[in-house]
Amino acid sequence: MSKSPEELFEERYGRWKTAVEVKVPDRVPLTPSIYGSWAGTYSGFTAQEIYWDVTKSIQAHTKLIQDFPEWDSICMGVLWCLPMFESTGQTIYRLPGKDLSPDLTLQFYEKTNMFPEEYDEFAEDPIKWILEKFYPRICTELAEPGSARAFVGILKAAWAFANFFGALVPAFMEWEQKYGMPRNIGGWSKCPYDVLGDKVRGMEIMTDLYRRPDKVKKACEAIVPYLITLGRITGGFAPKYPVMFYLHRGNVPFMTLEHFEEFYWPTFKETVLGVVEAGHLVRFYTEGDWGHNLEYLNELPKGKVIIHLDRTDIVKAKEIIGDNLCIEGNIPTPLLALGTPNKVEEYVKKICEECMEGGGFIMDGAGGIPDEAPLENVKAMNEATLKYGQYRR
Amino acid sequence: MEIDEICERLGETIVNMDFEGAKATVREAIEKKVPNETIIDCCAKGMQEVGRRYETREYFVPELIVAGDVMKEAMDVLKPYLDASDAKKKEKIVIGTIKGDLHDIGKNIFISLMESAGFEVFDLGIDVTEDTFIEKLKETGASILGMSSLITSTIEEIKVVVKELEKAGLRDKVKVIVGGSAVSEKFAQEVGADMYALDALAGVEKCKQLIET
Ligand code: B12
Numbered sequence: 001m002s003k004s005p006e007e008l009f010e011e012r013y014g015r016w017k018t019a020v021e022v023k024v025p026d027r028v029p030l031t032p033s034i035y036g037s038w039a040g041t042y043s044g045f046t047a048q049e050i051y052w053d054v055t056k057s058i059q060a061h062t063k064l065i066q067d068f069p070e071w072d073s074i075c076m077g078v079l080w081c082l083p084m085f086e087s088t089g090q091t092i093y094r095l096p097g098k099d100l101s102p103d104l105t106l107q108f109y110e111k112t113n114m115f116p117e118e119y120d121e122f123a124e125d126p127i128k129w130i131l132e133k134f135y136p137r138i139c140t141e142l143a144e145p146g147s148a149r150a151f152v153g154i155l156k157a158a159w160a161f162a163n164f165f166g167a168l169v170p171a172f173m174e175w176e177q178k179y180g181m182p183r184n185i186g187g188w189s190k191c192p193y194d195v196l197g198d199k200v201r202g203m204e205i206m207t208d209l210y211r212r213p214d215k216v217k218k219a220c221e222a223i224v225p226y227l228i229t230l231g232r233i234t235g236g237f238a239p240k241y242p243v244m245f246y247l248h249r250g251n252v253p254f255m256t257l258e259h260f261e262e263f264y265w266p267t268f269k270e271t272v273l274g275v276v277e278a279g280h281l282v283r284f285y286t287e288g289d290w291g292h293n294l295e296y297l298n299e300l301p302k303g304k305v306i307i308h309l310d311r312t313d314i315v316k317a318k319e320i321i322g323d324n325l326c327i328e329g330n331i332p333t334p335l336l337a338l339g340t341p342n343k344v345e346e347y348v349k350k351i352c353e354e355c356m357e358g359g360g361f362i363m364d365g366a367g368g369i370p371d372e373a374p375l376e377n378v379k380a381m382n383e384a385t386l387k388y389g390q391y392r393r
Numbered sequence: 394m395e396i397d398e399i400c401e402r403l404g405e406t407i408v409n410m411d412f413e414g415a416k417a418t419v420r421e422a423i424e425k426k427v428p429n430e431t432i433i434d435c436c437a438k439g440m441q442e443v444g445r446r447y448e449t450r451e452y453f454v455p456e457l458i459v460a461g462d463v464m465k466e467a468m469d470v471l472k473p474y475l476d477a478s479d480a481k482k483k484e485k486i487v488i489g490t491i492k493g494d495l496h497d498i499g500k501n502i503f504i505s506l507m508e509s510a511g512f513e514v515f516d517l518g519i520d521v522t523e524d525t526f527i528e529k530l531k532e533t534g535a536s537i538l539g540m541s542s543l544i545t546s547t548i549e550e551i552k553v554v555v556k557e558l559e560k561a562g563l564r565d566k567v568k569v570i571v572g573g574s575a576v577s578e579k580f581a582q583e584v585g586a587d588m589y590a591l592d593a594l595a596g597v598e599k600c601k602q603l604i605e606t
Contacts, residue, residue: 100493104546109495203498206455207462210410253453337545372545 008180028389033368048097089140186241187234228274341380348384407439440509489517493547
């Protein structure tokens with residue numbers, strides 16, 4: 001007899017949650033993340049279509065849920081509301097079909113958006129600085145705060161966002177209730193240093209570590225409460241699912257361990273604990289190689305944290321953090337994009353053998369499923385996980 | 394003797410990312426009549442040590458950038474004392490990140506190591522079109538073209554540039570070196586580049602070998 005959606009949901013979510021708690025489920029959960037536009041590639045939409053039109057994106061992801069019932073969650077990476085972006089005239093992303101060819105995923109264009117003299121102002125009142133300096137600087141329509149043009153820009157953006165959100169909520173409900181399919185992202189927040197590095201100071205943050213270290217530290221400290229609140233609010237819409245942190249600049253080759261310990265870790269840890277204290281799970285995408293930072297992660301509470309590994313040696317990660325934290329990953333991006341099904345299977349087998357013992361292990365690509373991944377490779381990942389990831393028979 | 398000592402200290406100020414120390418030591422060297430060329434060489438040696446430490450993971454990207462800045466500021470102190478006779482004839486290289494690609498951290502590291510190795514570098518920045526590359530090569534008469542590529546979706550652009558070089562009749566005058574994590578030795582051969590380097594230091598070595606032969 002086929003299972004009801006409730007039963008399917010319980011089975012999938014329970015399997016995932018057991019692994020998150022670093023216990024042993026019936027098999028290794030399979031939660032392929034889609035951070036780019038693979039859902040579109042698969043369903044015959046261009047990146048332009050799924051990025052701009054949320055109904056097409058929903059259709060594409062629903063098709064994945066229908067076609068891959070062996071997955072334990074669906075990840076809708078295209079949670080960008082481009083009509084809202086467009087209404088503000090933002091200049092920090094290049095958009096498919098507008099600045100890029102229609103088949104390319106949206107791209108972040110890094111710039112320096114804060115002058116060094118502004119550090120104090122930022123630390124004094126980060127939100128004020130963001131609203132009065134940052135947005136006017138990066139959004140052509142908001143260049144003059146208080147102007148009629150800015151007012152209309154905000155109005156249009158709010159309208160676009162309401163449409164977007166209004167379409168998403170029923171889709172999310174349908175995925176759970178009709179297909180019994182959980183998601184693997186609830187809310188999101190950021191690491192304080194990455195906020196400064198990514199969007200605010202850009203590359204300059206690296207020389208600031210030497211030129212104005214105290215200012216960097218103060219600025220990081222100043223945004224902790226806001227980032228905790230951000231995680232709690234966005235996570236509050238779907239508290240079953242983890243609050244996501246994408247981590248960019250704390251690892252090899254972007255900072256030494258001494259810098260990590262002084263500038264990255266303290267305020268990041270505080271932010272994460274603040275979100276966890278409110279009852280949330282958290283999930284990190286540790287971009288790049290985190291091999292030398294792993295020990296620090298053990299300071300986080302057991303069973304509350306999922307570490308999605310990119311290019312970190314996952315066997316080493318299992319050894320160092322595997323008793324405390326759930327690890328997710330990490331079929332290499334080039335392998336999924338350019339390799340053969342056999343090679344994918346081999347890799348899945350290898351990491352199952354080395355990492356599944358004792359639970360606390362989830363299967364995913366190192367960067368989720370890359371845009372260019374051929375279907376055979378994704379199928380190979382699915383089949384190999386079912387084959388080698390069984391705990392009991 | 395004293396010159397050697399100053400020289401060594403100057404190199405160390407760069408390795409230690411000591412802005413004030415580097416400028417003061419350059420001033421001291423000028424006073425003690427250390428030849429300009431020697432001062433430049435000492436700074437370059439310091440920068441090469443920084444590059445070595447980067448490749449062995451003692452230093453990371455921030456240290457490379459800051460040491461590069463220290464070197465620049467030290468050179469600014471020396472600039473007013475330089476005259477035409479100090480300007481050795483330098484080998485020229487044009488470099489940029491290819492069209493559609495906005496990554497420049499690795500490219501900039503390669504540039505600062507090339508400069509400290511004595512090359513004259515014309516940096517075209519990021520998202521560089523084939524026309525811009527060709528134009529700059531014609532204008533400068535550079536003998537090397539360096540291209541950086543980190544994303545696979547635009548890597549074909551390297552092929553386009555090499556084709557354009559042929560069309561412009563420059564292919565036998567200009568050696569092409571490619572780097573960045575999207576390219577490989579195999580790819581470099583396929584598109585007809587002359588050299589590939591896994592890291593910046595190796596790239597500098599290859600360019601040096603090229604002009605020695
Ligand atoms: C930092 C970074 C960014 C920064 C770039 C900041 C900047 N100013 O450069 C930002 C955030 C802007 C960014 C944006 C994007 N990025 Co990015 N980025 C990275 C990251 C994390 C590090 C790259 C880096 O700087 N490494 C450090 C340097 C020192 O190493 P390197 O570049 O390899 O350089 C060394 C050598 O290769 C060599 N070298 C480099 N160039 C040259 C040239 C010559 C001639 C020679 C001889 C040597 C040489 O010298 C260096 C020192 O040894 C990588 C992931 C990773 N860990 O590598 C992703 C990565 C390169 N990015 C990626 C992607 C997909 C993107 C985006 C499309 C993401 C998005 N959707 O927005 C955009 C693309 C924008 C664009 N059109 O280019 C992918 C590329 C995947 C692929 N193969 O196609 C990567 C691999 C991440 C991933 N795991 O998927 N990115």
